[in-house]
Amino acid sequence: MILLSGIQPTGRLHIGNYLGAIQNWPEFQKKYTSLFCIVDYHAITVYQDPKRLKQNIYEAAALLFAAGIDQKKSIVFVQSHISAHTELAWILNCIMPMGWLERMTQFKDKSQKQGKERVGVGLFDYPALMASDILLYNVDVVPVGEDQKQHVELTRDIAGRFNKLYGKTFKLPKAIIPETGARIMGLDDPDKKMSKSEKTYGHAIYLLDSPDDIRKKIMSATTDSLRSIRFDKKRPGIYNLLTLYERFSGDSRKDIEKRFQGKGYAKFKQELADIIIEGLRPLQNKYKELTANKNDIDTLIRQGADKARPMAEKTLRLVKTKMGLL
Numbered sequence: 618m619i620l621l622s623g624i625q626p627t628g629r630l631h632i633g634n635y636l637g638a639i640q641n642w643p644e645f646q647k648k649y650t651s652l653f654c655i656v657d658y659h660a661i662t663v664y665q666d667p668k669r670l671k672q673n674i675y676e677a678a679a680l681l682f683a684a685g686i687d688q689k690k691s692i693v694f695v696q697s698h699i700s701a702h703t704e705l706a707w708i709l710n711c712i713m714p715m716g717w718l719e720r721m722t723q724f725k726d727k728s729q730k731q732g733k734e735r736v737g738v739g740l741f742d743y744p745a746l747m748a749s750d751i752l753l754y755n756v757d758v759v760p761v762g763e764d765q766k767q768h769v770e771l772t773r774d775i776a777g778r779f780n781k782l783y784g785k786t787f788k789l790p791k792a793i794i795p796e797t798g799a800r801i802m803g804l805d806d807p808d809k810k811m812s813k814s815e816k817t818y819g820h821a822i823y824l825l826d827s828p829d830d831i832r833k834k835i836m837s838a839t840t841d842s843l844r845s846i847r848f849d850k851k852r853p854g855i856y857n858l859l860t861l862y863e864r865f866s867g868d869s870r871k872d873i874e875k876r877f878q879g880k881g882y883a884k885f886k887q888e889l890a891d892i893i894i895e896g897l898r899p900l901q902n903k904y905k906e907l908t909a910n911k912n913d914i915d916t917l918i919r920q921g922a923d924k925a926r927p928m929a930e931k932t933l934r935l936v937k938t939k940m941g942l943l
């Protein structure tokens with residue numbers, strides 16, 4: 618069974634990305650032939666500062682390795698290193714009905730924010746490239762957050778359409794959504810999901826934040842004027858912080874509520890900052906070790922591309938043959 622997931626180097630990775638995705642990925646290596654793709658061509662569907670983009674790609678790769686993904690067991694690679702991704706995306710474009718893409722909620726949301734005169738065609742076409750990422754590797758399962766489920770379904774649909782037109786070529790992949798799919802919300806605004814693209818200081822805890830920054834951000838996180846510390850979804854600020862406590866401590870909700878019964882927010886926040894700082898320390902140490910010599914990450918990324926490329930090219934050749942391309 619083959620598994621593939623992707624992460625966009627659109628910013629610095631935060632604890633939402635960690636708890637919602639990366640933390641689960643090392644486990645997958647035991648069960649699946651796993652590919653993890655840093656999707657830089659998806660990232661540039663919105664403007665990225667070139668220097669930052671480069672840093673973000675390196676940082677994302679190093680953090681995946683630091684989190685326990687092993688290049689000997691899995692394949693970690695950068696999307697733009699394998700030209701088959703954009704080639705297959707073009708081919709899929711030609712059989713992709715506009716209406717299918719128009720129905721994608723991510724596009725609707727993002728294009729509404731930017732306006733039709735500013736939004737790039739790449740953002741509209743984003744799901745075709747994502748379908749290409751998946752279909753090139755005969756993938757069975759695609760772990761993604763709830764928001765990406767629609768794109769995986771579209772991938773199945775376009776694969777089905779290709780198979781009908783040109784004969785069975787692609788496997789139909791399935792999305793897997795993490796059970797503990799807790800969405801981590803912004804610390805400064807618990808009604809919005811924690812996002813890499815949000816740049817306010819107190820919004821996100823980045824995986825490489827210093828203990829000082831982590832503490833400052835937690836201490837100033839939005840709560841409410843009530844006192845009790847309980848898992849109550851109607852109180853999004855404290856609920857979000859409690860979820861973080863739950864995920865970083867591994868304790869049950871009941872135990873957590875009991876521990877903080879009658880205690881104030883300040884005490885709770887101090888302890889939450891402590892466990893996040895401790896929780897991220899091993900990852901941060903590993904990251905430092907891995908990046909002591911910058912060439913090491915470069916080498917690992919190249920190795921990933923060298924392993925993925927023949928797999929992708931084989932599929933692309935098959936697709937071209939089926940279509941009558943020479």
Ligand code: ATP
Pocket residue numbers: 623624625626627628633634635636637638639760761762763764799800801802810811812813814815
């Ligand atoms: P952006 O913030 O740039 O819009 P993103 O962080 O949502 O992007 P990706 O980089 O593609 O998007 O996300 C990588 C993975 O992290 C996805 O599987 C996504 O579901 C997960 N993820 C992102 N934000 C959160 C969050 N706040 N809580 C839980 N999981 C998240």
Ligand code: LTN
Pocket residue numbers: 621622623624625656659746747750751759760761765768
């Ligand atoms: N769109 C995804 C990132 C992504 C992806 C993929 C995920 C690009 N290609 C292929 C799984 C499989 C996101 O925004 N999380």
